[in-house]
Amino acid sequence: MNLSTAAVTVLTTADPAEKVRLSRRFAEEWRTGAISQPVAAPLPDRPARPTEPQLLPVRDMPPRRKGGSAAGRTALVHALAHIELNAIDLSWDIVARFGSDMPKKFSDDWVQVADDEARHFDMLSHLLESQGSRYGALPAHDGLWQSSQDTAHDLAARLAVVPLVLEARGLDVTPAMILNLRKFGDDAAADALQIIHDDEITHVAAGRRWFEYVCAEKGLEPIPTWQTLVKTYFKGSLKRPFNEVSRSKAGFAAAFYEPIAD
Known part of the structure; x- marks a missing residue:
């Protein structure tokens, strides 16, 4: 497998947990040399997404609750988890879209970023579960x-x-x-x-x-x-x-x- 194929596999995976698992697996395989250099490859215009959360225009997002309420903190963590999920895809996209024309260290850096973003999403997802919620339970904006x-x-x-x-x-x-x-x-x-x-x-x-x-x-x-x-x-x-x-x-x-x- 080359790195572009790995990136496209992540980008076309809708399930967030599987997207995290693949990201972390491919990052480790890249570091050990099991995945070869990226090559020019067609990329999806948009990454695959689960049926939830509901994606809304920014203008239609409900106002975030302020203060120290548990619901407000859960909404904050959910919003951050959504950002991290998009960040996983942004990292793999930059690797596959531009990596074949750049030094190997470029791919090293952005695969590490993808691995970090996957770890972040996983951490926030588990935090939501500990708060009695889950990723997808609240709407998210579609501008990212x-x-x-x-x-x-x-x-x-x-x-x-x-x-x-x-x-x-x-x-x-x-x-x-x-x-x-x-x-x-x-x-x-x-x-x-x-x-x-x-x-x-x-x-x-x-x-x-x-x-x-x-x-x-x-x-x-x-x-x-x-x-x-x-x-x-x-x-x-x-x-x-x-x-x-x-x-x-x-x-x-x-x-x-x-x-x-x-």
């Missing part, structure tokens, strides 16, 4: 895959938007979620989010590293190129405050994002 479709033609654009906007935003908002969860005594959820936050630093670092590589290959300056791509392909604004400590750990300097922030 749009960034993949918008940047399917351009690796620089994909790196600019997915790890360096969407995942970097996770670094900004997660610490406050952790503090709030601990405030209401939900240490299990807080511990899970801390793991996710720390892993996301390495994901943003990979995005920044490969974005700079692509820019160097094309003779482009990274900072203005990133700003132009974000303005072109990101449907939204960069929102303050930024977690500059965590972003800096990923090597993602404020000179990239501060000049174009909302």
Whole structure:
């Protein structure tokens, strides 16, 4: 099996538990050399999805409950699990779509990200079950895959938007979620989010590293190129405050994002 075939297998698997199992298996097989280098291959426009959760436009999503209620915390964990499920597919998509034209280390990095995202989803799924719920029990929004479709033609654009906007935003908002969860005594959820936050630093670092590589290959300056791509392909604004400590750990300097922030 080559890595593109493995990636397409994950992308076309609808059951979340099976998607996690395959992701973790293929990541280990890639690390041991049992899976060969990616080759150019046709990819699905959208990943396979289970019948639940109900996917809604962002504008139609019910408002998330605030405060320390158990229902509100469950809704938060469900929303994060949905993000992680999409992140699994985004990671495999970047490997299969662009990996055949990149150094092996590129695939090494994004297979590791896929493995991390699968582990995160599994962790959050079990957390939902411990709260008397399950993934799919609540509606989720259907906008997360749009960034993949918008940047399917351009690796620089994909790196600019997915790890360096969407995942970097996770670094900004997660610490406050952790503090709030601990405030209401939900240490299990807080511990899970801390793991996710720390892993996301390495994901943003990979995005920044490969974005700079692509820019160097094309003779482009990274900072203005990133700003132009974000303005072109990101449907939204960069929102303050930024977690500059965590972003800096990923090597993602404020000179990239501060000049174009909302």
